[in-house]
Amino acid sequence: MGYTIKQISEKTSISPYVLRYYEKEGLLPHVSRSDNGFRFYSEEDLEWLGLICCLKNTGMSLKQIKAFVDLSAEGKDTLKQRCEMLVEHKRNVENQVQEMQKQLEKVSRKIVCFTAQYDEYRNDVQGGSR
Amino acid sequence: MGYTIKQISEKTSISPYVLRYYEKEGLLPHVSRSDNGFRFYSEEDLEWLGLICCLKNTGMSLKQIKAFVDLSAEGKDTLKQRCEMLVEHKRNVENQVQEMQKQLEKVSRKIVCFTAQYDEYRNDVQGGSR
DNA sequence: ATAAACCTTAACCTTAGCTCTAAGTCAATA
DNA sequence: TATTGACTTAGAGCTAAGGTTAAGGTTTAT
Secondary structure (H helix, E strand, O other): OOEOHHHHHHHHOOOHHHHHHHHHOOOOOOOEEOOOOOEEEOHHHHHHHHHHHHHHHOOOOHHHHHHHHHHHHOOHHHHHHHHHHHHHHHHHHHHHHHHHHHHHHHHHHHHHHHHHHHHHHHHHHHOOOO | OOEOHHHHHHHHOOOHHHHHHHHHOOOOOOOEEOOOOOEEEOHHHHHHHHHHHHHHHOOOOHHHHHHHHHHHHOOHHHHHHHHHHHHHHHHHHHHHHHHHHHHHHHHHHHHHHHHHHHHHHHHHHHOOOO
Protein backbone atom coordinates (compact mmCIF):
# COMPACT_ATOMS: atom_id res chain seq x y z
CA MET A 1 0.00 0.00 0.00
CA GLY A 2 2.25 2.76 -1.18
CA TYR A 3 5.66 3.14 -2.72
CA THR A 4 8.95 4.89 -2.12
CA ILE A 5 10.35 7.24 -4.69
CA LYS A 6 12.73 4.54 -5.82
CA GLN A 7 9.95 2.05 -6.39
CA ILE A 8 7.97 4.58 -8.37
CA SER A 9 11.08 5.39 -10.31
CA GLU A 10 11.49 1.74 -11.21
CA LYS A 11 7.83 1.25 -12.02
CA THR A 12 7.67 4.26 -14.32
CA SER A 13 11.27 4.62 -15.49
CA ILE A 14 11.16 8.21 -14.37
CA SER A 15 14.21 9.15 -12.36
CA PRO A 16 13.80 10.27 -8.76
CA TYR A 17 15.15 13.66 -9.82
CA VAL A 18 12.36 14.04 -12.29
CA LEU A 19 9.74 12.79 -9.88
CA ARG A 20 10.75 15.46 -7.41
CA TYR A 21 10.96 18.00 -10.17
CA TYR A 22 7.44 17.20 -11.33
CA GLU A 23 6.18 17.51 -7.80
CA LYS A 24 7.96 20.81 -7.31
CA GLU A 25 6.45 22.09 -10.52
CA GLY A 26 3.02 21.13 -9.26
CA LEU A 27 2.35 18.28 -11.66
CA LEU A 28 1.94 15.76 -8.90
CA PRO A 29 0.76 17.44 -5.73
CA HIS A 30 -0.52 15.76 -2.58
CA VAL A 31 2.16 13.13 -2.45
CA SER A 32 2.13 12.19 1.22
CA ARG A 33 5.08 11.62 3.49
CA SER A 34 6.13 8.95 5.93
CA ASP A 35 7.00 9.88 9.48
CA ASN A 36 10.58 10.35 8.51
CA GLY A 37 9.63 12.87 5.82
CA PHE A 38 10.18 10.51 2.90
CA ARG A 39 7.76 10.66 0.01
CA PHE A 40 5.17 7.93 0.08
CA TYR A 41 3.27 7.45 -3.17
CA SER A 42 -0.25 6.02 -3.18
CA GLU A 43 -1.91 4.03 -5.94
CA GLU A 44 -3.74 7.19 -6.84
CA ASP A 45 -0.47 9.08 -7.24
CA LEU A 46 0.71 6.33 -9.51
CA GLU A 47 -2.41 6.69 -11.61
CA TRP A 48 -1.96 10.43 -11.83
CA LEU A 49 1.54 9.87 -12.98
CA GLY A 50 0.14 7.61 -15.65
CA LEU A 51 -2.08 10.36 -16.95
CA ILE A 52 0.76 12.87 -16.82
CA CYS A 53 3.00 10.59 -18.84
CA CYS A 54 0.28 9.98 -21.32
CA LEU A 55 -0.28 13.69 -21.84
CA LYS A 56 3.42 14.29 -22.01
CA ASN A 57 3.89 11.48 -24.52
CA THR A 58 1.31 13.08 -26.73
CA GLY A 59 3.25 16.30 -26.68
CA MET A 60 1.52 18.30 -24.00
CA SER A 61 3.96 20.66 -22.32
CA LEU A 62 4.58 20.45 -18.61
CA LYS A 63 3.06 23.90 -18.34
CA GLN A 64 -0.21 22.76 -19.87
CA ILE A 65 -0.21 19.66 -17.76
CA LYS A 66 0.17 21.83 -14.71
CA ALA A 67 -2.83 23.89 -15.79
CA PHE A 68 -4.80 20.69 -15.99
CA VAL A 69 -3.63 19.58 -12.57
CA ASP A 70 -4.48 22.96 -11.10
CA LEU A 71 -8.00 22.64 -12.43
CA SER A 72 -8.31 19.22 -10.87
CA ALA A 73 -7.36 20.68 -7.54
CA GLU A 74 -10.35 22.99 -7.75
CA GLY A 75 -12.66 20.02 -7.56
CA LYS A 76 -15.62 18.73 -9.50
CA ASP A 77 -16.73 22.14 -10.67
CA THR A 78 -13.96 22.02 -13.21
CA LEU A 79 -14.76 18.55 -14.53
CA LYS A 80 -16.33 19.89 -17.66
CA GLN A 81 -13.47 22.25 -18.32
CA ARG A 82 -10.94 19.50 -17.82
CA CYS A 83 -12.87 17.27 -20.10
CA GLU A 84 -12.85 19.93 -22.77
CA MET A 85 -9.17 20.40 -22.28
CA LEU A 86 -8.51 16.75 -22.96
CA VAL A 87 -10.82 16.76 -25.95
CA GLU A 88 -9.04 19.76 -27.39
CA HIS A 89 -5.67 18.24 -26.75
CA LYS A 90 -6.78 15.12 -28.51
CA ARG A 91 -8.00 17.13 -31.47
CA ASN A 92 -4.70 18.99 -31.62
CA VAL A 93 -2.70 15.81 -31.62
CA GLU A 94 -4.89 14.28 -34.27
CA ASN A 95 -4.35 17.32 -36.43
CA GLN A 96 -0.63 17.09 -35.91
CA VAL A 97 -0.69 13.45 -36.85
CA GLN A 98 -2.59 14.29 -39.99
CA GLU A 99 -0.19 17.05 -40.91
CA MET A 100 2.65 14.66 -40.27
CA GLN A 101 1.14 12.12 -42.61
CA LYS A 102 0.76 14.75 -45.28
CA GLN A 103 4.43 15.62 -44.96
CA LEU A 104 5.27 11.94 -44.98
CA GLU A 105 3.54 11.68 -48.31
CA LYS A 106 6.02 14.18 -49.67
CA VAL A 107 8.87 12.17 -48.25
CA SER A 108 7.46 9.09 -49.92
CA ARG A 109 7.37 10.84 -53.26
CA LYS A 110 10.98 11.87 -52.76
CA ILE A 111 11.87 8.28 -52.03
CA VAL A 112 10.25 7.15 -55.26
CA CYS A 113 12.17 9.84 -57.07
CA PHE A 114 15.47 8.88 -55.49
CA THR A 115 14.88 5.22 -56.11
CA ALA A 116 14.27 5.89 -59.77
CA GLN A 117 17.46 7.91 -59.98
CA TYR A 118 19.36 5.18 -58.28
CA ASP A 119 18.03 2.52 -60.64
CA GLU A 120 19.02 4.63 -63.59
CA TYR A 121 22.47 5.14 -62.13
CA ARG A 122 22.91 1.43 -61.57
CA ASN A 123 22.04 0.73 -65.18
CA ASP A 124 24.37 3.43 -66.39
CA VAL A 125 27.38 2.56 -64.36
CA GLN A 126 27.21 -1.13 -63.76
CA GLY A 127 25.50 -2.08 -66.95
CA GLY A 128 22.34 -3.62 -65.65
CA SER A 129 21.29 -6.52 -63.56
CA ARG A 130 23.18 -6.30 -60.29
CA MET B 1 15.14 33.20 -62.96
CA GLY B 2 16.31 33.35 -59.41
CA TYR B 3 15.31 35.06 -56.21
CA THR B 4 16.73 37.38 -53.60
CA ILE B 5 16.82 36.32 -50.00
CA LYS B 6 13.80 38.46 -49.30
CA GLN B 7 11.78 36.83 -52.04
CA ILE B 8 12.69 33.40 -50.79
CA SER B 9 11.83 34.49 -47.30
CA GLU B 10 8.39 35.54 -48.48
CA LYS B 11 7.86 32.41 -50.53
CA THR B 12 8.78 30.07 -47.72
CA SER B 13 8.00 32.10 -44.60
CA ILE B 14 11.50 31.43 -43.41
CA SER B 15 13.18 34.59 -42.16
CA PRO B 16 16.33 35.84 -43.91
CA TYR B 17 18.19 35.22 -40.66
CA VAL B 18 17.22 31.59 -40.76
CA LEU B 19 17.98 31.24 -44.45
CA ARG B 20 21.51 32.47 -43.80
CA TYR B 21 21.73 30.29 -40.74
CA TYR B 22 20.72 27.21 -42.69
CA GLU B 23 23.26 28.03 -45.32
CA LYS B 24 25.97 28.56 -42.73
CA GLU B 25 25.12 25.22 -41.16
CA GLY B 26 25.47 23.58 -44.53
CA LEU B 27 21.84 22.71 -45.11
CA LEU B 28 21.64 24.70 -48.28
CA PRO B 29 25.04 24.94 -49.93
CA HIS B 30 25.81 26.19 -53.40
CA VAL B 31 23.58 29.23 -53.22
CA SER B 32 25.13 31.45 -55.84
CA ARG B 33 25.82 35.15 -55.61
CA SER B 34 25.19 38.13 -57.80
CA ASP B 35 28.08 40.40 -58.78
CA ASN B 36 27.46 42.52 -55.72
CA GLY B 37 27.81 39.51 -53.45
CA PHE B 38 24.10 39.16 -52.67
CA ARG B 39 22.62 35.70 -52.46
CA PHE B 40 20.79 34.62 -55.56
CA TYR B 41 18.61 31.56 -55.14
CA SER B 42 17.84 29.30 -58.09
CA GLU B 43 14.74 27.19 -58.61
CA GLU B 44 16.81 24.25 -57.56
CA ASP B 45 17.73 25.94 -54.28
CA LEU B 46 14.05 26.54 -53.70
CA GLU B 47 13.35 22.88 -54.26
CA TRP B 48 16.07 21.87 -51.86
CA LEU B 49 14.58 24.16 -49.32
CA GLY B 50 11.31 22.37 -49.86
CA LEU B 51 12.85 19.04 -49.06
CA ILE B 52 14.60 20.48 -46.04
CA CYS B 53 11.35 21.87 -44.70
CA CYS B 54 9.62 18.62 -45.32
CA LEU B 55 12.23 16.69 -43.39
CA LYS B 56 12.21 19.27 -40.65
CA ASN B 57 8.43 19.20 -40.43
CA THR B 58 8.56 15.48 -39.93
CA GLY B 59 10.90 15.93 -37.03
CA MET B 60 14.31 15.38 -38.58
CA SER B 61 16.93 17.41 -36.76
CA LEU B 62 19.01 19.96 -38.61
CA LYS B 63 21.99 17.80 -37.86
CA GLN B 64 20.51 14.80 -39.63
CA ILE B 65 19.40 16.97 -42.48
CA LYS B 66 22.94 18.19 -42.82
CA ALA B 67 24.16 14.62 -42.95
CA PHE B 68 21.76 14.03 -45.80
CA VAL B 69 22.89 17.15 -47.61
CA ASP B 70 26.52 16.17 -47.16
CA LEU B 71 25.81 12.83 -48.75
CA SER B 72 24.16 14.55 -51.68
CA ALA B 73 27.27 16.61 -52.19
CA GLU B 74 29.25 13.42 -52.69
CA GLY B 75 27.29 12.70 -55.84
CA LYS B 76 25.42 9.77 -57.27
CA ASP B 77 27.46 7.18 -55.45
CA THR B 78 25.48 7.98 -52.35
CA LEU B 79 22.07 7.78 -53.98
CA LYS B 80 21.32 4.44 -52.44
CA GLN B 81 22.45 5.56 -49.02
CA ARG B 82 20.34 8.69 -49.19
CA CYS B 83 17.40 6.68 -50.30
CA GLU B 84 17.81 4.38 -47.34
CA MET B 85 18.09 7.35 -45.06
CA LEU B 86 14.76 8.68 -46.24
CA VAL B 87 13.18 5.28 -45.95
CA GLU B 88 14.41 4.89 -42.43
CA HIS B 89 13.28 8.35 -41.50
CA LYS B 90 9.87 7.56 -42.89
CA ARG B 91 9.72 4.36 -40.91
CA ASN B 92 10.70 6.22 -37.74
CA VAL B 93 8.04 8.81 -38.20
CA GLU B 94 5.45 6.18 -38.91
CA ASN B 95 6.38 4.44 -35.70
CA GLN B 96 6.12 7.66 -33.81
CA VAL B 97 2.72 8.29 -35.29
CA GLN B 98 1.63 4.84 -34.28
CA GLU B 99 2.90 5.29 -30.74
CA MET B 100 1.15 8.63 -30.63
CA GLN B 101 -2.10 7.00 -31.64
CA LYS B 102 -1.70 4.41 -28.94
CA GLN B 103 -1.24 7.12 -26.36
CA LEU B 104 -4.19 8.97 -27.82
CA GLU B 105 -6.28 5.92 -27.15
CA LYS B 106 -5.46 6.29 -23.49
CA VAL B 107 -6.42 9.93 -23.59
CA SER B 108 -9.71 8.94 -25.20
CA ARG B 109 -10.43 6.52 -22.42
CA LYS B 110 -9.70 9.25 -19.89
CA ILE B 111 -12.11 11.50 -21.68
CA VAL B 112 -14.83 8.89 -21.46
CA CYS B 113 -14.08 8.52 -17.82
CA PHE B 114 -14.16 12.25 -17.16
CA THR B 115 -17.33 12.67 -19.14
CA ALA B 116 -19.03 9.99 -17.07
CA GLN B 117 -17.92 11.70 -13.88
CA TYR B 118 -19.19 14.98 -15.14
CA ASP B 119 -22.58 13.55 -16.05
CA GLU B 120 -22.89 12.03 -12.63
CA TYR B 121 -21.93 15.32 -11.03
CA ARG B 122 -24.53 17.17 -13.06
CA ASN B 123 -27.23 14.78 -11.94
CA ASP B 124 -26.13 15.04 -8.33
CA VAL B 125 -25.86 18.75 -8.09
CA GLN B 126 -28.32 20.14 -10.52
CA GLY B 127 -30.89 17.39 -10.26
CA GLY B 128 -30.94 16.14 -13.76
CA SER B 129 -31.73 17.35 -17.20
CA ARG B 130 -29.74 20.52 -17.79
C1' DA C 1 23.21 61.75 -50.22
C1' DT C 2 20.28 59.08 -47.97
C1' DA C 3 17.88 54.96 -47.27
C1' DA C 4 16.90 50.15 -48.28
C1' DA C 5 18.61 45.75 -48.91
C1' DC C 6 22.16 43.15 -48.51
C1' DC C 7 26.70 41.24 -46.48
C1' DT C 8 29.82 38.88 -42.42
C1' DT C 9 31.15 37.36 -37.88
C1' DA C 10 30.23 36.10 -33.67
C1' DA C 11 27.91 36.66 -29.53
C1' DC C 12 23.65 36.00 -27.39
C1' DC C 13 18.96 34.32 -26.34
C1' DT C 14 14.98 31.23 -25.43
C1' DT C 15 12.59 27.27 -24.27
C1' DA C 16 12.11 23.02 -22.37
C1' DG C 17 13.17 19.72 -19.44
C1' DC C 18 15.89 17.91 -16.76
C1' DT C 19 20.27 16.83 -13.69
C1' DC C 20 23.25 17.49 -10.26
C1' DT C 21 25.50 19.41 -6.01
C1' DA C 22 25.77 20.49 -1.33
C1' DA C 23 24.47 20.02 3.01
C1' DG C 24 21.66 17.74 5.96
C1' DT C 25 18.19 13.97 8.25
C1' DC C 26 17.03 9.37 9.41
C1' DA C 27 17.26 4.29 10.03
C1' DA C 28 19.56 0.14 9.73
C1' DT C 29 23.81 -2.28 10.02
C1' DA C 30 28.92 -3.65 11.31
C1' DT D 1 29.20 4.21 17.89
C1' DA D 2 30.41 4.95 13.32
C1' DT D 3 29.28 4.22 8.83
C1' DT D 4 26.38 3.41 4.95
C1' DG D 5 22.65 4.32 2.12
C1' DA D 6 18.19 6.07 1.03
C1' DC D 7 16.08 9.90 1.48
C1' DT D 8 15.35 15.34 2.10
C1' DT D 9 15.86 20.52 0.43
C1' DA D 10 17.17 24.65 -2.31
C1' DG D 11 19.07 26.18 -5.96
C1' DA D 12 22.54 26.19 -9.50
C1' DG D 13 23.90 24.24 -13.79
C1' DC D 14 23.47 21.64 -18.00
C1' DT D 15 22.09 20.23 -22.76
C1' DA D 16 20.02 20.53 -26.97
C1' DA D 17 17.96 22.74 -30.51
C1' DG D 18 17.12 26.40 -33.14
C1' DG D 19 17.14 30.63 -33.84
C1' DT D 20 18.11 36.03 -33.28
C1' DT D 21 20.54 40.08 -32.90
C1' DA D 22 24.25 43.46 -32.93
C1' DA D 23 27.97 45.79 -35.06
C1' DG D 24 30.10 47.43 -38.75
C1' DG D 25 30.38 47.47 -43.59
C1' DT D 26 29.10 47.47 -48.96
C1' DT D 27 26.04 48.17 -52.80
C1' DT D 28 22.06 49.89 -55.34
C1' DA D 29 18.12 52.67 -56.10
C1' DT D 30 15.67 57.31 -55.32
